[in-house]
Amino acid sequence: xxxxxxxxxxxxxxxxxxxxxxxxxxxxxxxxxxxxxxxxxxxxxxxxxxxxxxxxxxxxxxxxxxxxxxxxxxxxxxxxxxxxxxxxxxxxxxxxxxxxxxxxxxxxxxxxxxxxxxxxxxxxxxxxxxxxxxxxxxxxxxxxxxxxxxxxxxxxxxxxxxxxxxxxxxxxxxxxxxxxxxxxxxxxxxxxxxxxxxxxxxxxxxxxxxxxxxxxxxxxxxxxxxxxxxxxxxxxxxxxxxxxxxxxxxxxxxxxxxx
Amino acid sequence: xxxxxxxxxxxxxxxxxxxxxxxxxxxxxxxxxxxxxxxxxxxxxxxxxxxxxxxxxxxxxxxxxxxxxxxxxxxxxxxxxxxxxxxxxxxxxxxxxxxxxxxxxxxxxxxxxxxxxxxxxxxxxxxxxxxxxxxxxxxxxxxxxxxxxxxxxxxxxxxxxxxxxxxxxxxxxxxxxxxxxxxxxxxxxxxxxxxxxxxxxxxxxxxxxxxxxxxxxxxxxxxxxxxxxxxxxxxxxxxxxxxxxxxxxxxxxxxxxxxxxxxxxxxxxxxxxxxxxxxxxxxxxxxxxxxxxxxxxxxxxxxxxxxxxxxxxxxxxxxxxxxxxxxxxxxxxxxxxxxxxxxx
Ligand SMILES: Nc1ncnc2c1ncn2[C@@H]1O[C@H](COP(=O)(O)OP(=O)(O)OP(=O)(O)O)[C@@H](O)[C@H]1O
Ligand SMILES: [Mg+2]
Numbered sequence: 194x195x196x197x198x199x200x201x202x203x204x205x206x207x208x209x210x211x212x213x214x215x216x217x218x219x220x221x222x223x224x225x226x227x228x229x230x231x232x233x234x235x236x237x238x239x240x241x242x243x244x245x246x247x248x249x250x251x252x253x254x255x256x257x258x259x260x261x262x263x264x265x266x267x268x269x270x271x272x273x274x275x276x277x278x279x280x281x282x283x284x285x286x287x288x289x290x291x292x293x294x295x296x297x298x299x300x301x302x303x304x305x306x307x308x309x310x311x312x313x314x315x316x317x318x319x320x321x322x323x324x325x326x327x328x329x330x331x332x333x334x335x336x337x338x339x340x341x342x343x344x345x346x347x348x349x350x351x352x353x354x355x356x357x358x359x360x361x362x363x364x365x366x367x368x369x370x371x372x373x374x375x376x377x378x379x380x381x382x383x384x385x386x387x388x389x390x391x392x393x394x395x396x397x398x399x400x401x402x403x404x405x406x407x408x409x410x411x412x413x414x415x416x417x418x419x420x421x422x423x424x425x426x427x428x429x430x431x432x433x434x435x436x437x438x439x440x441x442x443x444x445x446x447x448x449x450x451x452x
Numbered sequence: 453x454x455x456x457x458x459x460x461x462x463x464x465x466x467x468x469x470x471x472x473x474x475x476x477x478x479x480x481x482x483x484x485x486x487x488x489x490x491x492x493x494x495x496x497x498x499x500x501x502x503x504x505x506x507x508x509x510x511x512x513x514x515x516x517x518x519x520x521x522x523x524x525x526x527x528x529x530x531x532x533x534x535x536x537x538x539x540x541x542x543x544x545x546x547x548x549x550x551x552x553x554x555x556x557x558x559x560x561x562x563x564x565x566x567x568x569x570x571x572x573x574x575x576x577x578x579x580x581x582x583x584x585x586x587x588x589x590x591x592x593x594x595x596x597x598x599x600x601x602x603x604x605x606x607x608x609x610x611x612x613x614x615x616x617x618x619x620x621x622x623x624x625x626x627x628x629x630x631x632x633x634x635x636x637x638x639x640x641x642x643x644x645x646x647x648x649x650x651x652x653x654x655x656x657x658x659x660x661x662x663x664x665x666x667x668x669x670x671x672x673x674x675x676x677x678x679x680x681x682x683x684x685x686x687x688x689x690x691x692x693x694x695x696x697x698x699x700x701x702x703x704x705x706x707x708x709x710x711x712x713x714x715x716x717x718x719x720x721x722x723x724x725x726x727x728x729x730x731x732x733x734x735x736x737x738x739x740x741x742x743x744x745x746x747x748x749x750x751x752x753x754x755x756x757x758x759x760x761x762x763x764x765x766x767x768x769x770x771x772x773x774x775x776x777x778x779x780x781x782x783x784x785x786x787x788x789x790x791x792x793x794x795x796x
Contacts, residue, residue: 258665279668279670282667287667288666297660299659306652307652307664308667316653317674321649323647369668
């Protein structure tokens with residue numbers, strides 16, 4: 194198996210995700226154009242860029258839902274480029290969606306319990322009622338408590354507010370005990386208070402779980418990220434610390450409203 | 453379970469248990485024979501509901517498994533009656549009239565066909581899945597039509613019903629209770645399955661398969677297993693249908709049969725299991741009653757179906773019990789039983 198460390202990079206950096214030359218075209222649009230970047234183990238790595246820069250397309254290729262035209266993805270020292278989505282997820286690479294993606298007919302607790310189930314070796318258990326299975330329900334309720342949704346355990350997804358649904362989706366991916374999270378605008382459509390709550394949920398994960406965070410809200414990005422990659426037209430313009438990115442003249446002009 | 457649902461189930465089970473007595477008391481014993489037909493189709497419909505109502509797999513080829521199950525019985529009985537060996541199998545296999553061989557074999561063979569058809573069909577979704585299952589069923593239909601050994605177009609007469617130990621299958625009441633026992637057994641099995649971990653995955657596939665894969669579930673194999681269980685259930689129904697009409701023909705596999713079974717599920721309420729029994733009853737009774745008045749009874753059925761689909765989302769079952777799904781309330785970590793999301 195190939196190590197995900199590039200020539201020139203210091204050997205001490207423990208890389209969890211290494212993306213090389215990812216390319217994806219939709220007709221004439223190059224959504225990913227020789228996309229190359231890497232995420233260190235335990236860091237929160239923000240991916241920013243204007244609308245249509247190719248952030249969601251990048252996440253789609255990393256999780257396996259979109260097949261790249263070219264490129265290589267090394268995750269946790271394994272070349273996962275050809276793995277199907279479920280296998281990448283089972284190896285600990287979990288994602289959330291820009292548009293909330295849940296099981297709408299289920300209760301909040303059912304959603305999490307199914308995620309817990311997904312992390313188990315298999316679900317070919319045909320006889321015992323799943324909803325009475327404490328080995329699933331206990332971790333599910335704990336995960337709900339962690340994001341402050343414990344009191345909504347039996348509430349159907351469709352009866353939850355938008356913010357609660359976003360929290361539920363985060364609790365769901367967390368319940369699978371992930372190695373790395375790909376979060377596609379987890380705060381999208383949230384108010385100040387909910388956004389703050391989401392940050393309080395994400396912050397303690399730092400160090401334990403590696404996170405690739407796509408986010409438009411710069412306050413959130415600067416508060417959470419260890420490193421930031423700026424994406425434009427499917428390419429990485431620059432990668433650096435929050436300060437480096439904040440002070441880069443090109444970035445200031447393009448995204449931070451500087452003139 | 454809500455009180456209303458408990459009552460509906462109680463009344464339903466009561467009627468089913470005592471139907472032959474009620475029919476005799478009413479002086480219409482032939483009703484038992486018609487009721488057996490309803491139960492046979494109910495079994496086929498319940499098996500379809502398992503994949504369509506819970507797994508979101510709209511199979512338009514369920515008649516294939518129904519007919520195949522019937523043919524297994526028909527072919528075994530044919531060779532048993534004529535004392536010939538089964539020509540298309542290697543070796544010297546004789547036929548048999550024993551239900552203990554015929555019925556498990558019907559389940560096995562249809563289950564196996566379901567694995568093959570499912571393995572190919574489940575690579576598609578949506579309209580393509582509907583079309584490909586339909587195509588497979590029509591292929592089997594035309595295959596049986598052109599197979600003169602087993603009657604071809606004309607089908608096969610079943611000269612001898614399956615022999616069930618200690619049961620006289622020629623007695624209408626006993627036939628009825630055998631069918632009822634098998635239907636209830638399958639309902640119980642399906643009830644356990646849809647509430648199990650496997651069932652949660654199945655329901656997850658229907659609601660958001662992409663999400664489930666992103667969580668790490670290889671959904672394809674779960675759907676395939678469900679498809680096989682469903683096909684096997686329809687095969688058993690077919691084995692009973694062969695006995696009921698004492699005839700096996702390609703018509704059992706025709707797409708109109710698949711459509712009928714699907715209509716039963718939708719009428720009764722998708723994803724309810726018990727609803728399929730009500731759906732089978734309603735459709736066959738409408739056919740029975742309306743067709744005695746007019747040849748064009750489908751013209752009345754059509755609008756009726758539209759009304760049910762538009763105004764009773766949970767079908768007849770949902771309308772009766774007041775909620776839709778066959779689900780048990782969840783258990784909280786503290787052991788107290790919660791309200792459950794679907795008790796509305
Ligand atoms: N399935 C698709 N078919 C065609 N074009 C697509 C498809 N998906 C994405 N695109 C195009 O690829 C480009 C990148 O889209 P993408 O959704 O990755 O951007 P994004 O950075 O996530 O933007 P946003 O901030 O609006 O979410 C856009 O121009 C988009 O229109
Ligand atoms: Mg996006």
